[in-house]
Amino acid sequence: KYLKFFYEGQFGVTMRNTGSGDQGEDDTADFNFRRNRFGFIGTYNDKLSFYLQTEYLDDKAVNPLGVKDSLTDDENFYVLDAQIRYAQNNAFNVTLGKFKHNLTRENLEGCFTPLNFDRSLFVAAPFKTSRDYGVAVWGNLADDYLQYRLDVMEGRESGGEGDEGSYVPNSGFRYTGRLHFTMFDKETGYGYQGSYLGEKKVLTVGGSYQYEADVAYGDTTNRTDEVDYSAYSLDFFAEMPTAAGTFTLSGAYLDIDLDDLHKGADPDSALTDNVAAGTFNGANGQREGYYVKAGYMLPMNVGPGKLQLFGRYDSFEYAMLNGYTDNTVDFYAFGANYYLAGNDIKIVGQYSITDFDEEVGADTNKQDYDTFEMFLQVRF
Amino acid sequence: KYLKFFYEGQFGVTMRNTGSGDQGEDDTADFNFRRNRFGFIGTYNDKLSFYLQTEYLDDKAVNPLGVKDSLTDDENFYVLDAQIRYAQNNAFNVTLGKFKHNLTRENLEGCFTPLNFDRSLFVAAPFKTSRDYGVAVWGNLADDYLQYRLDVMEGRESGGEGDEGSYVPNSGFRYTGRLHFTMFDKETGYGYQGSYLGEKKVLTVGGSYQYEADVAYGDTTNRTDEVDYSAYSLDFFAEMPTAAGTFTLSGAYLDIDLDDLHKGADPDSALTDNVAAGTFNGANGQREGYYVKAGYMLPMNVGPGKLQLFGRYDSFEYAMLNGYTDNTVDFYAFGANYYLAGNDIKIVGQYSITDFDEEVGADTNKQDYDTFEMFLQVRF
Amino acid sequence: KYLKFFYEGQFGVTMRNTGSGDQGEDDTADFNFRRNRFGFIGTYNDKLSFYLQTEYLDDKAVNPLGVKDSLTDDENFYVLDAQIRYAQNNAFNVTLGKFKHNLTRENLEGCFTPLNFDRSLFVAAPFKTSRDYGVAVWGNLADDYLQYRLDVMEGRESGGEGDEGSYVPNSGFRYTGRLHFTMFDKETGYGYQGSYLGEKKVLTVGGSYQYEADVAYGDTTNRTDEVDYSAYSLDFFAEMPTAAGTFTLSGAYLDIDLDDLHKGADPDSALTDNVAAGTFNGANGQREGYYVKAGYMLPMNVGPGKLQLFGRYDSFEYAMLNGYTDNTVDFYAFGANYYLAGNDIKIVGQYSITDFDEEVGADTNKQDYDTFEMFLQVRF
Incomplete structure (x- = not known):
């Protein structure tokens, strides 16, 4: 019965070629903590443990899909994960509390062990984007070749999500299932890694499937035309250490479906755009797309550390984005990880291009832009 | 000189037979942390120590007196307790900082050691409901048969309480005194327990008495007709371990008086209802009532743990509640505690009925409802 | 590779002879935590370490330049410091993250080791008053006689500061340089102390200099007339332990320049007053002034502890304050520190007089007032 504490941080700079100046045409630069986490693992005995992780982030000017006009000082610590974990055996584990749901592999890859700079900007679920409250059952079967996961979580709550305050048809839960098949050095934990640095x-x-019934009204005025939410994802991950270096290739397809909510008579504006009202939340809503990412880690040390080059490509078509239907975003990124002590001390840099199929004229946040990001990661 | 850390959590589900759907007539269910606390005790030497406890709760749909229409993501950690403790000797202790005031025994019973699911929903003080900033002096006298407590704390602050922003006549403190007489295995600490699980x-x-002068205007328009706040409580607690099991019985009477504020010309709406303006804060205000609670713990183990059955009844008459004067709430609850490792690992379930003497027609939050709640409690 | 935790708190009472009652003419009293900090130092190896410090404060009625009419319950923990520290050697250190910038010596004096009750109320920088995000390089040269510091930090961010939401011309960084010359027992760390309690x-x-280009518009309507921000400070500190006690004398001059922003056609109201609109932010803006502070610590113990008497005088002329141009504030304070275990357990009391050159008639917050403050400080 003991507590073990940890700290994990990523501090660096983000630069965007838009967002400042009178017309938003000038460069913007921002020092920030990308992640800033403190937490502990509490072990009661062989079977029962607890995991708490807090996050603290100040408001940032440069964000994935835009540069903010106005920052708040209203930041705070929040609980990212708070899990009561019961491990009956390798085939049957129960987790209670707040933790990651199981829609996508990338969401389940550790925030401090991605292959690229960070995970895809386009794979977040429409509500409770990464973590949620509920229960999961999971385990490994068939000599660990097979892993199953089932979770029942809040999903969209009847009180509505966040500041939107949209009225939600009911108080049902969101259900998720996931199966994977794994070979060679098998992946058996709840969390994945984006790279095993040549060690595996x-x-x-x-593949995963997620469902919640009656999540929004297609006609909010009359409180009718409820839509269901369903999503599925297919993914693969391959890593091969060789004498010539370690090669990594991974990809996923994701389809998020809201029964064409955006075609509703007066659709819930928390999940689509309402150009007349100036609300643009289509980025949270219906979409389909995929990403592919690749890495190559040099076999020898480069100076005191190990160097890993990476690239990724994302392409997602949104039912409604920036006021256009069927608008597509292409995202190209390349960069490098420099591991000074594995994932405990590393420096990461990435250059990326965000390319909208349909661009909006005046607002540089809705036009193509380039981003350069770099951080130092430390874990204690 | 050292720090000792702890974590205490209660995670579970809350279900209400109202609150969702178009007219609020459907069931509502909510996963949530009832409590989620991290803290430490810092010991400087024999006499001086420090106790800090933080709480983190996400917004919940289902609440004691209603189901929320809209949730916020604006949650944060806050400091629940922050106490500098000086123990001269058993008869003279001083506590400085933020901690529980001494109005009711139930408020002083540990949040992780209640007899029932939780303490009474109706005994919170009108402002600084449970904890407050200030100073307390307390100690045990006469071979511990007698305990005294005196505290001087903020009470209602001149700046008003929270979002209400009501204008408060002055900046005075709130004063509380408490005495108890205790027999057999005496209760000598600052905190009580709701049950000692057969060990005592x-x-x-x-009995307790609390007072603050000039806490609100009966006529806020003209800033006249100041009312005083006074409250007193009488309580008893009995627990008897026998060969046939452990029997527990406890109860309290509480009277909270605001000089009939609700009869004022234009009373401070933070402490009463203003039906015309649609504000309903009478639940914070003048009331009187009592609770009785009983428990029975089986003498033998039931499976790997110990089982304790419990029931409670609360009856409180509010000067003004839900727009009615002299409206009474009756609360019936029964359930069980299942102790897997005392209060360190326990499962609690409770079914309760909330019955308003006067019900409001359209709003299901102001009509009778039933609630089922269950949580798993862990302490590290 | 380990973590070391600490807690530091200051709890006490603040009393002001104005701020309550119908016309704000009555006394106001407030129990509060002046500081309430929890954090840790993480040491990775000889050269790399991490320092995290959090702060939690509840809303207070009595503040340095006014008594609040309305308190919020919207308090939270925030990260005060989060530093990745790399120490190449005594002459070259790099700090990354959130930490104090280098404009004034008093800001760099430890919050738990001041000479007086607290640091000057008038030396905060106009934005990112004490801490900021960025990078600093610093070190000691010439047998530690000379110390240099350079920092590049956010300064005013393009998104504007806090709730003001003022439009900011660009996204540039703020640059600060500082040099000191030190003799006898030299000061070689990043943090200073207000007194070394006779041990040094x-x-x-x-001297320090700080600069950021184009921080605000003199004409916000037309988004023209950008002003630059520059500030400099000169300071000295002397402490002399003798057989007759320890004598301390310190002072600083500070000039904060915003190119006469307040004379602009429609100046950014986050940094000056706009009487017509009822915004009074001139206290954040252009000013010049100085402080002198002195202390005397008795050579012998007084009871179980050591007694240090202190006094200070601040005089700052604001370009615009409380609606007056060139308004001056004089601040006189005296009091005592009683050290029961150095700075680990001490009691501090101070009486102060705040004297405005130009007083506003009706608002007691803009008239002269007196303040008495006392706290107990503990550090674990």
Whole structure:
């Protein structure tokens, strides 16, 4: 019965070629903590443990899909994860509390062990984007070749999500299932990694399905035309250490469906755009797309550390984005990880291009832009 | 000189037979942390120590007196307790900082050691409901048969309480005194327990009085007709371990008086209802009532743990509630505690009925409702 | 590789002879935590370490330049410091993250080791008053006689500061340089102390300069007339332990320049007053002034502790304050520190007089007032 504490941080700079100046045409630069986490693991005995992780982030000017006009000082610590974990055995584990749901592999990859700078900007679920409150049952079967996961979580709450305050048809839960098949050095934990830094030879393919009934009104005025939410994802991950270096390739397809909510008579504006009202929340809503990411880690040390080059490509078509239907975003990124002590001390840099199929004229946040980001990661 | 850390959590589900759907007539269900606390005790030497406890709760749909229409994501950690403790000797202790005031025994019973699911929903003080900033002096006299407590705390602050922003006549403090007489295995700490799980034989009777002058205007327009706040409570607690199991019985009477504020010309709406303006804060205000609670713990183990059955009844008459004067709430609850490792690992379930004497027609939050709640409690 | 935790708190009472009652003419009293900090130092190896410090404060009625009419319950923990520290050697250190910038010596004096009750109320920088995000390089040269510091930090962010939401011309950084010359027992760390309690004989003189281009519009309507921000400070600190006690004398001059922003056609109201609109933010803006502070610590113990008497005088002329141009504030304070275990347990009391050159008629917050403050400080 003991507590073990940890701290994990990523501090660096974000630069965007738009967002400042009178017309938003000038560069913007921002020092920030990308992540800033403090937490502990409490072990009661072999089977029962607890994991708490807090996050603290100040408001940032430069964000994935825009530069903010106005920052708040209203930041605070919040609980990212708070899990009561019961491990009956390798085939049957129960987790209670607040933790990651199981829609996508990338969401389940550790925030401090991605292959690229960070995970995809386009794979967040429409509500409770990454973590949620509820229960999960999971385990490994068939000599660990097979892993199953089932979770029942809040999903969209009847009180509505956040500041939107949209009226939600009912108080149902969101259900998620996931299966993966894994070979060689198998992946058996709840969390994945984006790279094992040449220490594991891995091939994993997986699929997930997520569902919640009656999540929004297509006609909010009359409180009718409820839509269901469903999503599925297919993914693979391969990493191969060789004498010539470690090669990594991973990808996923994701489809998020809201029964064409955006075509409703007066659709819930928390999940789509309402150009007349100036609300643009389509980025939270219906979309489909995929990403592919690749890495190559040099076999020898480069100076005191190990160097890993990476690139990724994301392409997502949104039912409604920036006021256009069927608008597509392409995202190209490349960069490098420099591991001074594995993932405990590393420096990461990435250059990325965000390309909208349909661009909006005046607002530089809705036009193509380039971003350069760099951080130092430390874990104690 | 050292720090000792702890974590205490209660995670579960709350279900209400109202609150969702178009007219609020459907069931509502909510996963949530009832409590989620991290803190430490810092010991400087024999006499001086420090106790800090933080709480983190996300917004919940289902609440004691209603189901929320709209949730916020604006949650944060806050400091629940922050106490500098000086123990001269058993008869003279001083506590400085933020901690529980001494109006009711139930408020002083530990949040993780209640007899029932939780303490009474109706005994919170009108302002600084449970904790407050200030100073307390307390100690045990006469071979511990007698305990005294005196505190001087903020009470209602001149700047007003929270979002209400009501203008408060002055900046005075709130004063509380408490005495108890205790027999057999005496209760000598600042905190009580709702049950000692058969490890102590206890009989305690106590009384408290709390006072603050000029806390609100009866006529806010003209800033006249100041009312005083006074409250008193009488309570008893008995627990008897026997060969046939452990029997617990406890109860309290509470009277909270605001000089009939609700009869004022234009009373401070933070403490009463203003039906015309649609504000309903009478639940914070003048009331009187009592609760009785009883428990029975089986003498033998039931499976790997100990089982304790409980029931409680609360009856409180509010000067003004839900727009009615002299409206009474009756609350019936029964359930069970299942102790897997005392209060360190326990499962609690409770079914309760909330019954208003006067019901409001359209709003299901102001009509009778039933609630089922269950949580798993862990302490590290 | 380990974490070391600490807690530091100051709890006490603040009394002001104005601020309550119908016309704000009555006394106001407030129990509060002046500081309430929890944090840790993480040491990775000889050169790399991490320092995190959080602060939690509840809303207070009595503040340095006014008594609040309305308190919020919207308090939270925030990260005060979060520093990744790399120490190449005594002459070259790099700090990354959130930490104090280098404009004034008093801001760099430890919050728990001031000479007086607290640091000057008038030396905060106009934005990012004490801490900021960025990078600093610093070190000691010439047998530690000379110390240099350079920092590049956010300063005013393009998104504007806090709730003001003023439009900011660009996204540039703020640059600060500082040099000091120190003799006898030299000051070599990043943080200074307000007194070394007779354990060091010190003489240090220093100077700082801070600059950020285009921080605000003099004409916000037309988004023209950008002003630059520049500030400089000169300071000295002397402490001399003798057989007759320890004598301390310190002072600083500070000039904060915003190119006469207040004379602009429609100046950014986050940094000056706009009487017509009822906004009074001139206290954040252009000013010049100085403080002198002195202390005398008795050579012998007084009871179980050591007694240090202190006094200070601040005089700052604001370009615009409370609606008057060139309004001056004089601040006189005296009091005592009683050290029961150095700065680990001490009691501090101070009486102060705040004297405005130009007083506003009706608002007691803009008239002269007196303040008495006392706290107990503990550090674990």
